[in-house]
Amino acid sequence: MPTVRDASFDLFRAQGMTTIFGNPGSTELPMLADLPGDFRYVMGLQEAVVVGMADGYAQASGRAAIANLHTAPGVGNAMGAIFNAQANHTPLLITAGQQVRAQMTLQANLTNREATRMPHPLVKWSYEPPRPEDVPLALAHGVHLASLPPRGPVFVSIPMDDWGVEVDEASAGEAISRIVSGRSVADPESVRSLAERLDAAANPVFVAGPDIDAMGAWDTAVALAERQRLPVWATPAPGGGRLGFPEDHPNFRGVLPPAIGPVAQTLEGHDLILVAGSSVFPYYPHIPGPLLPEGAQLVAITSDPDEAARAPMGDAIVADVGLTLAALVEAVPESSRQPPPPNEGPQEIPATDPLNSSTVHSALAEVFPEDGIVVLESPSSTLALRNQLRLSRPGSYYFSAGGGLGFGLAASVGVQLAQPDRPVVCVIGEGSVQYAVTAFWSAVAHEAPVTFLVLRNDEYAILKWFAEVESLQGAPGLDLPELNVASVAEGYGLKAHRVADRDAVRDALAASVASSQPELVEVPVAPGMSLF
Numbered sequence: 001m002p003t004v005r006d007a008s009f010d011l012f013r014a015q016g017m018t019t020i021f022g023n024p025g026s027t028e029l030p031m032l033a034d035l036p037g038d039f040r041y042v043m044g045l046q047e048a049v050v051v052g053m054a055d056g057y058a059q060a061s062g063r064a065a066i067a068n069l070h071t072a073p074g075v076g077n078a079m080g081a082i083f084n085a086q087a088n089h090t091p092l093l094i095t096a097g098q099q100v101r102a103q104m105t106l107q108a109n110l111t112n113r114e115a116t117r118m119p120h121p122l123v124k125w126s127y128e129p130p131r132p133e134d135v136p137l138a139l140a141h142g143v144h145l146a147s148l149p150p151r152g153p154v155f156v157s158i159p160m161d162d163w164g165v166e167v168d169e170a171s172a173g174e175a176i177s178r179i180v181s182g183r184s185v186a187d188p189e190s191v192r193s194l195a196e197r198l199d200a201a202a203n204p205v206f207v208a209g210p211d212i213d214a215m216g217a218w219d220t221a222v223a224l225a226e227r228q229r230l231p232v233w234a235t236p237a238p239g240g241g242r243l244g245f246p247e248d249h250p251n252f253r254g255v256l257p258p259a260i261g262p263v264a265q266t267l268e269g270h271d272l273i274l275v276a277g278s279s280v281f282p283y284y285p286h287i288p289g290p291l292l293p294e295g296a297q298l299v300a301i302t303s304d305p306d307e308a309a310r311a312p313m314g315d316a317i318v319a320d321v322g323l324t325l326a327a328l329v330e331a332v333p334e335s336s337r338q339p340p341p342p343n344e345g346p347q348e349i350p351a352t353d354p355l356n357s358s359t360v361h362s363a364l365a366e367v368f369p370e371d372g373i374v375v376l377e378s379p380s381s382t383l384a385l386r387n388q389l390r391l392s393r394p395g396s397y398y399f400s401a402g403g404g405l406g407f408g409l410a411a412s413v414g415v416q417l418a419q420p421d422r423p424v425v426c427v428i429g430e431g432s433v434q435y436a437v438t439a440f441w442s443a444v445a446h447e448a449p450v451t452f453l454v455l456r457n458d459e460y461a462i463l464k465w466f467a468e469v470e471s472l473q474g475a476p477g478l479d480l481p482e483l484n485v486a487s488v489a490e491g492y493g494l495k496a497h498r499v500a501d502r503d504a505v506r507d508a509l510a511a512s513v514a515s516s517q518p519e520l521v522e523v524p525v526a527p528g529m530s531l532f
């Protein structure tokens, strides 16, 4: 008879989940010992990095990934990364080892006492099977639930003595071979009425969110914008974990500001705001004002019932974003509206000493390959990067929608492992590096040839900006002198370039992008925000 382990690994195979991200402890060894040859174990040296890598891998591969953590302390270390994964709508099966069943009640060392409570409320489902024989079905339940919309992390705790227990072959086979699909189309009446409202609007606008990219609906979004001559804005940057629209397209206007009043101001003059694949809206600083411009209506298409229900204004349709946009493209006529005026290209930024982050991004844009991918965690230069690079291919941009630092560095390694043929550039502040610094080691160990572009401004620039916006003075801890990231990265085995002028930055980036090894380019930059 097969064991729990045989059946579980067969399930992982059937679901295309043969890469396991983990950091092992004694409670995970029975699962991992003699790992079958068709599985790859990607080692993270700390659990936040394990989940961050798995997050990037799942998003860039488009399917659920496994992150295996070490009982309670491992889950504890990973909580910030799990928070990011749920905000990113990333399908993750998170498993953790547990004491042997015979020693759980007496709470032997490393017992995860309330295993299922621990990752709440960050996961869609949290479970510890009552019997060892139930483990394969629980894992199947977890994978399907994680992959159904809205996608997100789930958690299964597995006592370490469960893996060797025998299971009934027939029932294990049933659990393994199930296919569960969840892409649902909006009801035709909602689509028809939205199509009518859109076509009848005098000056409609389209706001493109991250789930357009996640659902492979990039071309559909472009088709709709072109057919209906819609100007397009990207959702506010803090919640825009992916790009829903090519940023070099003539209809593209820019990134919406992340606050209530400024969003309404930016969309002034539009009578219908169509939002797809985003919450309404991922605001951050509280800058009050009307929720919508005078006379405007809003309709959001989202696969997440919670996003639809909690929105403070507008109507919503809960359905698959890609399929619904496709139905909408079919239902609307070619509009006779004037196409929006073509947007201006990136602003030219003069080189200064030290360089401005915008200048660094303009140098990156010069050498950035057409199929390149950016993973971004450089808070004070987020908008500058978007403006200078104008990314225009699907699956080219990953950013933490949750806002927890530590995603960027770790996720870039996972993205590169999922997309080995596309060059990945991780653009990151020297402060952000510290939250997942051991991912440098994983990049080297797993030969993920990421280019790490580290912007060193010796401060938490974004927090100084926030302090200014909120008129707060005298906060400690906002200066970061002497954070020598290049030397730290060398300690993990990376090749590092230290460059300070624009040409040298461009050349170092070109060399790193072309290299088959992970390399790091560290650039001192001027303090403060870079917007263009």
Ligand SMILES: Cc1ncc(C[n+]2csc(CCOP(=O)(O)OP(=O)(O)O)c2C)c(N)n1
Pocket: 080, 377, 378, 379, 380, 381, 403, 404, 405, 406, 428, 429, 430, 431, 432, 433, 435, 457, 459, 460, 461, 462, 463
């Ligand atoms: C886990 C976590 N801790 C703290 C913060 C708060 N925080 C937001 S941005 C930031 C500074 C990041 O510094 P750096 O990467 O150097 O970027 P800069 O602001 O200088 O562009 C901090 C500490 C956070 N977002 N996530």
